[in-house]
Amino acid sequence: MLYQIVSLLLEVVAGIVSGACLLRLYMQALRVSMSARSGNPLGRFVFALTDWIVLPLRRVLPALGVLDSASLVAAFLLQLAKFALLWLLAGAGGGLFALPVLALFGLLGMAISGMTVAVIVYAVLSWVPAPSVLSEVMARLVEPLLRPIQRVVPLVGGIDLSPLVLLLVLQMAAIVLGNLQALVLRMG
Numbered sequence: 001m002l003y004q005i006v007s008l009l010l011e012v013v014a015g016i017v018s019g020a021c022l023l024r025l026y027m028q029a030l031r032v033s034m035s036a037r038s039g040n041p042l043g044r045f046v047f048a049l050t051d052w053i054v055l056p057l058r059r060v061l062p063a064l065g066v067l068d069s070a071s072l073v074a075a076f077l078l079q080l081a082k083f084a085l086l087w088l089l090a091g092a093g094g095g096l097f098a099l100p101v102l103a104l105f106g107l108l109g110m111a112i113s114g115m116t117v118a119v120i121v122y123a124v125l126s127w128v129p130a131p132s133v134l135s136e137v138m139a140r141l142v143e144p145l146l147r148p149i150q151r152v153v154p155l156v157g158g159i160d161l162s163p164l165v166l167l168l169v170l171q172m173a174a175i176v177l178g179n180l181q182a183l184v185l186r187m188g
Contacts, residue, residue: 019110020045020049021053021054024050024071025071025075027046028071030141032140053078054071057070082103082106083106112177116170116171120167122139146166149162153165
């Protein structure tokens with residue numbers, strides 16, 4: 001029972017902070033303004049959650065083009081720490097080599113889950129007629145992924161089904177990722 005409680009707490013804390021690191025990476029790659037002056041509440045939230053780990057890493061890790069490698073490494077390290085703590089709590093049995101693999105799959109799963117949430121929030125906000133800063137930010141995050149789908153999937157009765165298609169693609173990616181993770185761990 002204690003393992004389950006600690007596991008839940010680690011999953012939530014590591015998930016929120018590593019997800020915020022991935023969101024920081026994605027928002028910076030898309031050049032979404034995250035400053036307090038921009039009025040972007042999501043940017044302030046992301047900075048508050050991630051500055052403690054990203055800023056020290058940024059001193060030693062250069063950016064890779066538009067990709068903030070410090071944010072990516074921070075997210076990976078958080079996932080690695082989560083799996084290492086769970087491994088220790090479980091008695092440190094089995095292969096230690098699996099921890100980086102689990103962290104990598106955890107990171108990919110976090111990216112898929114995060115984008116799924118972003119698409120849902122984007123869709124819900126699109127139903128509200130009054131534009132807000134948050135709806136503009138969500139549009140900047142989701143629309144680059146929707147555009148290729150919109151070229152293929154026509155409007156149906158004036159309704160854009162591209163968010164639904166993107167959600168299906170993300171869920172299929174999550175299934176493939178889960179099966180791939182199981183295969184890799186069985187082989188190792």
